[in-house]
Amino acid sequence: MKYILRLLESPFWALVRKEFRQILRNKQLIVLLIVPPTVQLLIYGTALNPDVHNLRLGVIDYANVEASRELVSAMTSNRVFILESVPTSEKELSRQVEEGKLDVGVIIPPEFPRRLAQKSAEIQVFIDGVDANTAGIASGYMNQIIQQYNRGLAQVQTSSFVSPQVVFLYNPGLTSSWFFVPGVMGLVLTLIGTLVSAVTVVKEKDTGTLEQLLMTPAADWEILLSKIVPLVLLMMGDVLLALTLGLVVFNLPFRGNFLLFFGLSSMYLFVGISLGMMLATITRSQQQVVLTSFFINMPLVQTSGAIAPIEAMPPFFQVLSLLNPLRHYITIVRGILLKGVGIDVLWMNVLALVGFAVVLMTISVKRFRSQLS
Structure with missing residues (x-):
């Protein structure tokens, strides 16, 4: 007082x-x-509604086989995605997205090659949806890259394909x-x-x-x-x-x-x-x-x-x-x-x-x- x-x-x-x-x-x-x-x-x-590029990508490749490495290479072969991190766990990947260090996170499951041989394989894609425009671009490019990857697979083995399960974090409606x-x-x-x-x-x-x-x-x-x-x-x-x-x-x-x-x-x-x-x-x-x-x-x-x-x-x-x-x-x-x-x-x-x-x-x-x- x-x-x-x-x-x-x-x-x-x-x-x-x-x-x-x-x-x-x-x-x-x-x-x-x-x-x-x-x-x-x-x-x-x-x-306002600008365009973006150079999105930061984090990948967890549990399969670690030639097919999964080729998929990661396809994602990073252009300037849309830049491989910034290879976390060791899903928790670490989620934390890096939460802290704003990554824009996109991809998880390739261990059963990826077996599922691919059975005609269908799924991967998990996490996209930071805080910036709706960036998230929309990331989703569109990711789908295009995977479709191109599937066309490459079709030349080797018929009807095998990868399908992404995309989840938008923090801004689901973009x-x-x-x-x-x-x-x-x-x-x-x-x-x-x-x-x-x-x-x-x-x-x-x-x-x-x-x-x-x-x-x-x-x-x-x-x-x-x-x-x-x-x-x-x-x-x-x-x-x-x-x-x-x-x-x-x-x-x-x-x-x-x-x-x-x-x-x-x-x-x-x-x-x-x-x-x-x-x-x-x-x-x-x-x-x-x-x-x-x-x-x-x-x-x-x-x-x-x-x-x-x-x-x-x-x-x-x-x-x-x-x-x-x-x-x-x-x-x-x-x-x-x-x-x-x-x-x-x-x-x-x-x-x-x-x-x-x-x-x-x-x-x-x-x-x-x-x-x-």
């Missing part, structure tokens, strides 16, 4: 209250926080919006968070109120943090709005932990707003900050996997996307909402967000300190 009272009486809390009052008086800012996210979610969730809406949620939070926070600080530069902060008995990090915290709290309303639209309009499932989702979303908002604050420290006017914001945000969006899968990008950009905080947040959102995974699977993405938050906050504080001095 003593620490709470001390916080309420501190200069930091006074600055936070001032920022809340200032934001709530700005009606244009309130509209910006509500209307664009709603419109963008509805448009992108309905309209609904495209289930892939796009989580990506658009991250996209909207990035655009709104960076732009609003940057414009808020630059506006204080233009009006001269930034210099008045020199008179406050607060540390420079307290001044900067007092601008970030109110925006994070207000933009959590955008997170709730986007989630509600996803659940109500697009029937998006929510299979994970509710508190984990909102906790990690608030962490990403902190990253996005810190990025906006950093942009505000390197620009001199609202026009400059808007142009710079779009210059920074467009590459973030294009390399995040929000619109087009990362597997469809050139290898250089796939590696470069690891430095994109939006990529990690979208992975977190899709993992929690569609797969129901927890921190044990998403810990690398969480650590990445923490790292981005620390780096951006450190740079912003140093730049902010130099401007105040």
